[in-house]
Amino acid sequence: MTNSEKEHTSTNPEAARLQSNAAREIPLPLWGPYLSERQWGTVREDYSPYGTAWDYFPHDHARSRTYRWGEDGIAGISDYNQLLCFAFAFWNEQDPIIKERLFGLNNAEGNHGEDVKELYYYLDNLPSHYYMQYLYKYPQRAYPYDDLVKTNQARNALQPEYEILDTGIFDNRQYFDILITYAKFQDTDIAIELSITNRYDQPATLYVLPTLWFRNQWSFDPEAPRPRIFLDDAAKQHRIVCQHPRLKSYGFYFPETEEIFFTENETNTQRLFQYPNPQPFVKDAFHEALIHGRYRQEISQRLEGTKCSPVYRLQMNAGECRKLYFRLCADDTPPQGDPPDTRALQALFTQRKAEADTFYRQWLPDNADPELAAILRQAFAGLLWNKQFYHYDVPLWLDGDPLQPPPPPQRKQGRNHNWRHLNNHDVLSMPDKWEYPWYAAWDLAFHCVAMALVDPVFAKHQLILITREWYMHPNGQIPAYEWNFSDVNPPVQAWAALQIYRIERSIHGEGDLDFLKRIFQKLMLNFTWWVNRKDAAGNNIFEGGFLGLDNISVFDRAQMHPEGGLLEQADGTSWMGMFALNMMEIALEIARYDRAFEDVATKFYEHFVYIAESLNSLELWNEADGFFYDVLSLPDGKKIPLRVRSIVGLTALFATSVLNLEQLKELRDFHKRVRWFRHYRQKSNLYLPEERTGDQGLMLLSLVQRDRLIRLLRYVLDENEFLSPGGIRSISQYHRDHPFCLTIDGQTHCVDYEPGESTTRLFGGNSNWRGPVWMPINYLLIDALINDYLFYGDTLQVEFPTGSGKLINLKQVAGELARRLIGLFRNQGEQGRKIFGPHAPFYSLPENQHLLLFHEYFHGDTGQGLGASHQTGWTALIALLIQRFGWDET
Incomplete structure (x- = not known):
């Protein structure tokens, strides 16, 4: 100490x-x-x-x-x-x-x-x-x-x-x-x-x-x-x-x-x-x-x-x-x-x-706004109250207890029967101890990022735990959630590990390299599982299934394979690009102290390049629209882009990293290999997802290069598309009047804009990714924009909102988005807090004015809190946004 x-x-x-x-x-x-x-x-x-x-x-x-x-x-x-x-x-x-x-x-x-x-x-x-x-x-x-x-x-x-x-x-x-x-x-x-x-x-x-x-x-x-x-x-x-x-x-x-x-x-x-x-x-x-x-x-x-x-x-x-x-x-x-x-x-x-x-x-400045301080504190209160003892011994559950009647024979081939190694007996950070009293792989990663500010040791322990042998499948898959451990959630654990490492370093002045080494080894197994199981054509285009976004697609991406086709996913591919990039960053950080990690950093750098090339060079990018879409690839060779403007196409924005070329020279093997790889691809006229500055010695690695970034941000920052008063919507409200429909196997399926609870039970009773604002997605976007700003600075400015004529840099864009999210919880005077919607009068009573709820997601038009009312797990990220941007208002 x-x-x-x-x-x-x-x-x-x-x-x-x-x-x-x-x-x-x-x-x-x-x-x-x-x-x-x-x-x-x-x-x-x-x-x-x-x-x-x-x-x-x-x-x-x-x-x-x-x-x-x-x-x-x-x-x-x-x-x-x-x-x-x-x-x-x-x-x-x-x-x-x-x-x-x-x-x-x-x-x-x-x-x-x-x-x-x-x-x-x-x-x-x-x-x-x-x-x-x-x-x-x-x-x-x-x-x-x-x-x-x-x-x-x-x-x-x-x-x-x-x-x-x-x-x-x-x-x-x-x-x-x-x-x-x-x-x-x-x-x-x-x-x-x-x-x-x-x-x-x-x-x-x-x-x-x-x-x-x-x-x-x-x-x-x-x-x-x-x-x-x-x-x-x-x-x-x-x-x-x-x-x-x-x-x-x-x-x-x-x-x-x-x-x-x-x-x-x-x-x-x-x-x-x-x-x-x-x-x-x-x-x-x-x-x-x-x-x-x-x-x-x-x-x-x-x-x-x-x-x-x-x-x-x-x-x-x-x-x-x-x-x-x-x-x-x-x-x-x-x-x-x-x-x-x-x-x-x-x-x-x-x-x-x-x-x-x-x-x-x-964590409060001297002039801290008391209301923001209260929001931050209650966010952490909810995160900490949602710790829960979780016990689930799958083989015992499948086979039955010796003092009880045996389970029905159907369960031997039913839910989770291929997860016999799983034996959980731990205290875990839950999404919501009533509505989701079981851990979820990608939810937990976001919980840990928020937790890192107040208890980084517990945050690291939780992230390591989900990759331990009594959780992770022997084939390398991380369990999704108890309703179906084999479902696939976005692989955000490497991103979360980096965030935790950096937050703890900012608090204590040094990061925990042992933690990075431990999590890196386990995530190597998970990355290999993804490459082996979710890249059917071997072309670095991934098919992850529903990927936690439930009903965001025109059909259930986890179950349907229309007309024998293969769904090539823009978000599955982007998540894997982000995964590779984060693994490279972790390896580079460790390599500063342990040179044995240099070559594996090179491996992930090259894999990122291959994924970026596939994402940008194959059919997932639609040049006419200026957007990334899922593509349904049919056995007869026909390709059908699913032209839904949604988070699916914006996920590519999340994968971005800025490297200091001078610091990289200390890692001679990595620097040498990257220089050769870059030269080879330029000479062969192959795609290279990087930009460099001559004066600052910086290199930007990103799935989305400058021209496409600008085109995507026109949609993102358009109040008639993704930009809502409370953050970025999961689907553009363009689809309110222009639903996307697709007829497959004789049935017509449509996606339109639904700002609140979904009207379809495509993925169960609470599938709500067709318009609402989701905190973790917004947080990833804001984090990526800050990274992009570190490279572009004031040389890249965009309209905010689109069509306003007002140009601001990407850091300012990130701040504006953060303030819209924070505004969901702020008291708006006679209107109350947006999160309470029609129930605001109840919360105007003297004894209720200080009360807050941290919902699962928020109405895309009004900002009303919806879904699980106490899902402070990933919605606790609002505390980090307050810490990062909120005090600028005061």
Whole structure:
């Protein structure tokens, strides 16, 4: 550690904790927000014959049925092996069920796919999770479960989703604000503050059940021990003891209450399968006791179980705020002070909040706009809250557990059957712990880039993890996501590794070469898989399938091969060009310290040139239109360009790198080979994707050279095409009035401009790449424009917007795009924030003005947030854009 780093950590306790975490084999606190917000309806819990996950384990089963692979809850925490879990449950005396988990629609229940129907917000978090804050809004009237399902099912694809705010359940402020805050004395000593405010102008009653339970392993594994939770009658304080042979013993301290419920985390077989329960004490016993009065006395008189809740009935006046304090502490961790001492707990929360302020202040200039600072901080809060324990042992899932009935034989040849090597048991950064409670390969890469600013060690660990042997297929493929690990996502991991390396270097003054070496070796395998599996004609034109862009094409690129044809993909080829270029950059960086990497840098340089030549010299570039298109190549030799102006054709802009020729001379072998290769291709009149400056000694490598760059940017920066008030659209709105149609196999398929939720279920219920703004794509474009500016400077200026006559350089273009994206989250006065759309009035209420959501994507015309409402994973990139461009506004 340098002297400056020592000084920094002495005044920044969170930085010191991260420094300590970095020395661990797994750079992860033992306790964190690792509890999922939806375990039901996932592939892991699906043991149906034909992979109907939503139907096999619906929400209605969740309260009564034991999970196999994980747990879920509201604002919950667990240890990183998810043995012991803690979360809150609530009941307003009106609901038909206890609110133990967040409700949402399955894929068949909504007109636009799965969607959470709750109001909750990630307000704050630290990478060590020494301070975390979460807000849940709970209605005081009966929760509108049936209304949400029936109304959404009755709507067609042309209508908007029916959201929880549309039901009127929150009208007149008839709800509780439930603020849940965690603060650690140390990693195994956690204080919990529950602050409840009655926002209504009438008294209201709320039951609160702080719930501890052990994940059930004993019903599946004969070697799994059976843990126990029991009341410590001998203790002077109100204390519950949690004992597990594979975890420390923990004490849970709680305020005095008249009832403490105990039951077992066991399936209610009587309710679900009409098979008698061995005992009445099953998973949903608390629900039965409160809602129906069944076994209430029995579970109140029990003294132990594997699930436990003290029960509090709060009768609250209008506008009243009540607070409850709890503490979870390992028995071998001597508690600081008297555990129930609320003054000590309150002092701790004040201290940890101040430490969080200090930690985030390091990225703020002295004159930081408070609103931008709040957006940045909540973006990171969401990113950190979306860490989740993820367990999925594919061979065990395929073959079945020894204590359970065998799975149906169809699954042996069904989903993921060729991923038998995959055995995941880790904490991962999830896209969204309700809507996407499973990792996705390219999402995770973007998460890691955002994470690198606040916790580069964890970011590096995550990126390495996805390439480890218990994730990556032996053939070199990186698993896409659990619905189909064999799907193909864009290969952005090399780009992400470079970004993380550079961000960490900017923070600490030096980069982690060992990390680059480790990730480089694994990505070599992945690059080889791409070349061997996705270049059918061997011509450096790639066919990646849907490539994460779902329904952006006229037909499903992952499934259809019209008339026996081959789809040559502009984006697949561009992603591979970017992959090769990033691998070259990584190799060059390592070669500065280890010359053994020079020749492999040359290999990737030459591969990049070949890919660039194919992209620009074959049929993918349409000279008449000035755009890159996918091309359908038919067996009779006919070539059909799919003339859709979309992100597919703009992906070529992402692959760009500026090299310093003087620095390259130090790498004699690389410099010599590049010079020969360049001379040979010039002499042979072959394509060469580079430009050079004589005065600065710079070389630009890019898939798109100057003239084509200018032509593409005319589309990109045209407000009648890609440029929206909130960023770059995924498809040009030119197609609003000019849809592209193609008749194949006797059927006509069309693509038009759809700025919001898609009207087609081409790739499932939430395929939305036909017009909305997506943060990661915009971030890649902005990053590439900055690279181009480093080479061109003010010598290349373009109109912004197209047709305005106003010329600016590419760095200024990047800044303008970033500010449009930031503007999605900024308060627009009486209009509110664009992200909230028609629900802006609710967020104008005094208690809601500071609340933010970080959506999956944004409406191409209005900027309203759409899709997963808490996909802070890649939308957390907005924090990096604020850090890079936002302060220029103030």
